[in-house]
Amino acid sequence: MLRYILRRIAVTIPILLGISLLIFVSARQISSPEGQLTLNPRIPPEAKAAYIEALGLDRPWYEQYLTWLGNFVTGDFGVSLVKNGQEVWPIVQSALANTLLLAVVSIAISLLLGVILGTVAAVRRNSIFDIVATFGAFVAFSVPVFLSGLLLQLIFSVQLGWLPTAGIYSPGQQGFDLVDRVEHLVLPGTALALQLIAVYSRFMRASMLEVLEADYIRTARSKGLSELRVISQHGVRTALIPVVTRAAIDIGLIVGGLIVTERVFQYPGMGLLFLDSLFAGDYPILLAVTMIVVLSVFIMNLVADLLYAVLDPRIRFA
Amino acid sequence: MIRESKLIRLLSLVFAFALVAAACGSDGEESSDAGTTETTAASDDGGTETTAASDDGGEPMAGGEIVLGVEQWPECTNPVTSCANASWTQWSSTTHVLPRLMELDVANTHVASPALADAPTVDNGGIAANDDGTFTLTFNMNPDAVWSDGNPITSTDVKFTWQAKVNTTGTLQTAGYEKIVDVDDSDPLVAVITFSENYAPWPDLFGGTTDFLYPAASLPTWDPADPSTADMADIWNEGITISGGPWITESWTTEQHILVPNASYWVEDRMPLVDRVVMVPREDSDTEVASLQSGEIFAAFPQGFPGAKDRLVSPIETSVGLGTFMEGLWVNQLAPGRNFEITQNLRQAVAYSLDRQAIADAAIGTIVDSPTVLNCTGWNPSFGDWCDDTDYAKYVQDQAKVDELLTADGWTRPDANGLWQKDGQDLVLQWNTVAGNLRRENVQAVVVEMTRPFGIGWEIINYDAGELFSNRLPTLDYGPVALFANSTSPDPSVVALYDIDGVPSEENGFSGQNNGWNFDQNISDLAFAIDLEVDPVARLELVREAGDALSEYVPWIPLYLLPNITAWRGDILAGPVGDYANSANGGFANMYDWSLAG
């Protein structure tokens, strides 16, 4: 098991390096801090040149990359190019914490609801419930977050006035306040959960349908178990395995994949940070964000594999 | 396909329903608030057009808290370094807390700020072109002016600001300051600034559109004898801690900016009415509108977005300013993608093939009610009188002119419905803009149809913003035609844009801002002359002369201004909220006069 984990990590490192190079090259290609200065007539060429030199943007790209890499492997994320020398790590850390909170809460809720919906839909295949759930999932999945987010805002913030539209705290709030924090989590969490529930319920339904066909379900029934017990103990328990591992992988992906949700809800997480630093050409932040996202994807994939092994006794690592 | 489009229609229906429902609900609340009448009034100065409820809705309350939405949250708040290059750094922070020498009034005209006793003029000896070729400005400081720490605002602060502007690591906006040879601060109430030569755009130094005064006391290690000690790079990056303006920053984070009244402020009629202002980021315009509708933010200063006209409705009130960003077709005469020379005849012919009113309608018709065409080159009608808004008025669609200009240039049009041709090349111009920008892509679509009958074709290649502005524009690797917006300042200094020696090239490391659009020596000379002419009347004449020359030369084709909007909750805020919609200092500039509606 340990050897398996070590082997996975060993495989990860070159991939990580490759991705960092790719991100670096494309980030430098797409945008750069000096781009913002192009049209400002009050910036003399010399000042611009000095600025570019101070940021090291005039050096060959591989030198810039190697410098960054050297710092990165020693655990130094460097300083932001556009935030006037602020350390990258604290910035990324707070964004990561925000996104993780959002991801874990919505995934947990989505998993619970998705599993219940998927199970019921599978058990009552082709019933009205199943048809409605299938349609609902299709709609929820195909409505993009910028639209569902806006609808949620219009309904729950503008119309009903129950929940705030954006941010993580009410304006003026200073310091931690649980209720306020949770209130600001509801809408982005729901926007995200709508899609996740759609995915998980479909996934659970398919998995459950397969399991319900299995001989051991018939065996369980032949033992005189109640239908509820057959489905929960023998059906869900087994059907859950691929869904749970999928959710673990999702946590890894979502750490970097919430760009739209975070923008719509002005939620200061990794997606927003990624977007802002991409526009600003702030490659130290961009790279740090990307590396963490890639790492989290790898870690959560590994966790998913381990989880698989824990949940399914048939899987063992060689 | 059919199923999909049905679904989209269904969703749009649901969406529209939600919008209507939202609007109705708000109306319901509004109608109970009887007595509000809507008036549409164009204010005579400042060019703002206000749709506002009259003020008889109730007595304003003193005190309370105002929440404002900020569309682009500054990366940092340092007023000297690159952080200061973003408009919103100024609009959300510096304008409210730092003093200036000259300032812009509501009509974007330079006037003396409260930190000055009076404005320097030639007559009062404040502006002097000396015989040795140097140039001297004398500012009389207002003896009442103080920083929030109690220290007076003096000529020493002016000296410090000059040194900080030039010596701060990462400083960018040094234009003008490098021409200063000395600031005499022997009298704390008189700042005597000596320049190496005439410098006409001086009102934009230490104040004006983007600059401010910094307190010498903010850097205890500053030694006036050693200018290199005036390095402000490491301070004020997360909030400016001192104030010489109506407000003082209580806290600044990446999530909110809290401002409270500066108790030491000496200007009676600019003392804030409310106890606190909280600014929060709202980077997505849909979210910004929703937050306004829900009442979480009371006002915002959004860039004109498509549909603004229809979505910013009661109880949201709006004030629309002409705008400070000019959008047009910039012509790169050195474009690598050109198949023929981009001659003056050709540039004029393109201008004669465009119906610019139709373009303005397509671009900003959903933002404002009656879009106006921009007719001056280089100068913005929102600022001062520099702009003669008739320079380009002659360019209306004219087939005969197009024929004449192109024929004279050696073009032929064998097929009367086809494209012009020369040396086997079709008259097709590559045209770049920002990919995914709906407004600009709309303009492209309209223009392609529009110029077809005139035999002018387009090859449209769009890039994302970073690629276009960071990589292609500075290296002249674009065009011949590009569509984007450019800002101007209230001062007509345009040397950087039209300096014939300022064309970026391999040799000068691609610095300079004349990105391929001016190769006319006369215009370049005029630009320099404008910067050196300190007599306002003579200067205006030069500007007008340059305007005429530019409209013949056609370095670019102005189309329209991007409107600014101040949007606020009329039922929550009271006071002259929309007055500064067209201000270079942003729509929140006068928030000291705002209060909560009773």
Add this chain to the structure above:
Amino acid sequence: MSLDTANRKVVLSVKDLHTDIKTENGVVHAVDGVSFDLHNNEVLAIVGESGCGKSVTALSMLKLLPKRVSKITQGSVMLGDLDLTKVSDRGMRKIRGKRIAMIFQDALTGLNPVHRVGDQIAEMILIHEDVTKRQAHQQAIRLLDQVGIPNASERADRYVHEFSGGMRQRAMIALAMALEPEVLIADEPTTALDVTVQAQVLEVLLEVKERIGSSIILITHDLGVVAGMADRVLVMYAGRIIEEQSANGLYHNPMHPYAWGLLNAMPRVDEVLSDHLASIPGAPPSLIEPPKGCRFASRCPMAEPVCEEVYPEVIRVARSSVACHFADRPDWGRALWNAEVMS
């Protein structure tokens, strides 16, 4: 191994059972009027070609067919005084495992892969009996031990994929015998096993039967198995029973032409019946719209026009029965069969 069944008590009596299954192509009359009695301590074999309705018959008795697509349309299944076709779901739960248990073909898929084997046995005991978890677990170990699983206390905590084929089926038998049911239904219990292991597993099954005194319905393709352990045999064809005999009787004196075919295959014990029958020209009729006459007619070497027209009456001869128009004509038919197949 013929037993005198006349004097034995009837444990389970199936009368005129009809089970329909809805499919995309139409309603399959999978069981179309099956009747038989199961006597105390008897081994009753059901043989027949693949798809003839053996499993559906068994599952109908326990009402384990998916409700959405299947329905018992007629007939009764009497367990003592109880008509199982009329028992509620809740009532059936008390029957299943407790009074009628079932053993399925493949224990690898028949036992839940994510639960420990011992737990799966204990689970059933806990449901039906008033015992503690611990007691149920002990009981499960004892049962595993009884079916010959070495080191049962340790094996009980393993998962089914860690068991060999023979052990899996032994565990399945342990599960089925746990509550000492009156009836054990074994649906092809050895098909998935190695030939060498098959005999051992059947041995265990018989042992268990003797110990708990239950009756067995043994569904199989293997006539060797029938000869070895069954008391009586039902021959099914296309949803109906076409011949019922003592095992001995079937072996020595098959009455239905189809049964001759089966016997024809007998010398080669190691081969599976269906392989031989596959070589009979033609295929069994569709069960969606079965022919009105004898269902074997289209493949029968001695068929005459009447066979196509009229379904033969069931003729009872001594304790056997057969449904053939020519049941009274002895051995010549068998000869004909051989000639036909040989040529």
